[in-house]
Amino acid sequence: MAGSRKTSQEDVHFRVLRLLEENPEMSQRDLAQAVGISVGGAHYCLNALIEKGLIKIGNFSAARDKRRYAYILTPKGIAEKSALTGRFLKRKMAEYEALKAEIDALKVELEPTMDDSAPRKQAQQK
Amino acid sequence: MAGSRKTSQEDVHFRVLRLLEENPEMSQRDLAQAVGISVGGAHYCLNALIEKGLIKIGNFSAARDKRRYAYILTPKGIAEKSALTGRFLKRKMAEYEALKAEIDALKVELEPTMDDSAPRKQAQQK
DNA sequence: AAGTGATTGCTCAACAATGAACATTGCATC
DNA sequence: GATGCAATGTTCATTGTTGAGCAATCACTT
Numbered sequence: 001m002a003g004s005r006k007t008s009q010e011d012v013h014f015r016v017l018r019l020l021e022e023n024p025e026m027s028q029r030d031l032a033q034a035v036g037i038s039v040g041g042a043h044y045c046l047n048a049l050i051e052k053g054l055i056k057i058g059n060f061s062a063a064r065d066k067r068r069y070a071y072i073l074t075p076k077g078i079a080e081k082s083a084l085t086g087r088f089l090k091r092k093m094a095e096y097e098a099l100k101a102e103i104d105a106l107k108v109e110l111e112p113t114m115d116d117s118a119p120r121k122q123a124q125q126k
Numbered sequence: 127m128a129g130s131r132k133t134s135q136e137d138v139h140f141r142v143l144r145l146l147e148e149n150p151e152m153s154q155r156d157l158a159q160a161v162g163i164s165v166g167g168a169h170y171c172l173n174a175l176i177e178k179g180l181i182k183i184g185n186f187s188a189a190r191d192k193r194r195y196a197y198i199l200t201p202k203g204i205a206e207k208s209a210l211t212g213r214f215l216k217r218k219m220a221e222y223e224a225l226k227a228e229i230d231a232l233k234v235e236l237e238p239t240m241d242d243s244a245p246r247k248q249a250q251q252k
Numbered sequence: 253a254a255g256t257g258a259t260t261g262c263t264c265a266a267c268a269a270t271g272a273a274c275a276t277t278g279c280a281t282c
Numbered sequence: 283g284a285t286g287c288a289a290t291g292t293t294c295a296t297t298g299t300t301g302a303g304c305a306a307t308c309a310c311t312t
Contacts (some may be wrong), residue, residue, distance in 0.1 A: 135268085
C-alpha cells in the first residue's frame with residue numbers, strides 16, 4: 001500500500017518537480033532535505049527525471065558558480081507534474097484519513113475509558 | 127526525515143508488534159497487507175523480531191496446520207511495544223500535521239483565489 | 253597568492269525491500 | 283485414495299536507498 005515502491009517514487013518525483021518549478025536553482029542537498037530523502041537519493045532521482053525528459057540542466061544564474069546547476073522543467077515535465085497533481089492529492093488525502101484513524105485508535109488505547117470502574121491493565125482481546 | 131530508514135523500520139516493527147499482540151495467528155500475508163509491505167518483507171521483518179527476542183514462534187491452534195505459525199510476543203516484546211508507542215504516536219502526529227499542510231497548500235494551488243477578479247491560470251511565482 | 257574551510261555535484265559499498273517464484277501442506281471434489 | 287486448487291512460509295535476483303566519502307569550486311583571511 002503506502003510502502004509500494006512505485007507510488008512512493010511517484011511521490012518523490014512529484015515533490016521534486018513541484019519544488020523545481022518554483023525554484024530551479026535548489027541544490028541537491030536542499031532538495032533532499034525538503035523532500036525527505038538522502039543526498040545520493042536526490043542525485044539518483046534527478047538523473048531519473050532527466051532520463052525521462054522531465055527536467056533539463058540549465059545554467060546557474062548567480063556569479064557563474066561552476067559547481068551548481070539549475071534544474072529546469074521541460075514542457076513535458078510541466079505537463080507530467082500537472083498530471084501527477086490529482087493523483088498525488090487524492091493519495092495524500094487517503095493517507096491523511098488513515099493516519100487520523102490510526103492516531104485516534106492509538107490514543108484510545110493509551111487512555112482507557114475512565115467513565116466506569118473497569119478493571120485496569122486488562123486489554124480487551126478479540 | 128520521513129524517509130529515514132531507521133524510523134521507517136521502527137514504524138513497521140511497531141505495527142507488527144501491535145497487530146500480533148491482538149492476534150498472534152495472523153499469516154505473513156495478512157500482516158504484509160495490514161502493514162503495507164510485501165510478503166517477503168513481512169518474513170524479513172518477523173525474522174528480525176525473532177532475532178531481537180521480541181517474538182517467538184508458537185503453535186498454531188486450529189487443526190494442527192503444519193504450514194502456519196503463531197507469532198507470540200515475548201515479555202521483552204511487550205515491553206518494547208509499549209516503549210515504542212509514545213514515539214510512534216508523536217511521530218505520526220507530526221506527520222499528520224505535515225500532511226495536512228501539504229494538502230492545504232496543494233488545494234490552494236489548484237483553486238486560485240476567487241474572491242477578486244484576479245487573472246486566472248496565473249500562479250503566483252515567488 | 254596561498255592557505256583554510258565550507259559547499260557543490262557526484263560515486264560507491266552496504267543494506268533494505270520488492271515482486272515473483274518455489275516447495276509444502278491442507279481442503280475439496282471426483 | 284487420487285487429483286486439482288488454494289494458502290502457507292520461504293528464497294532470490296533485481297532494484298531503490300542510504301550514508302559516508304570524494305575531487306572540484308567558492309568565499310574568506312592572511
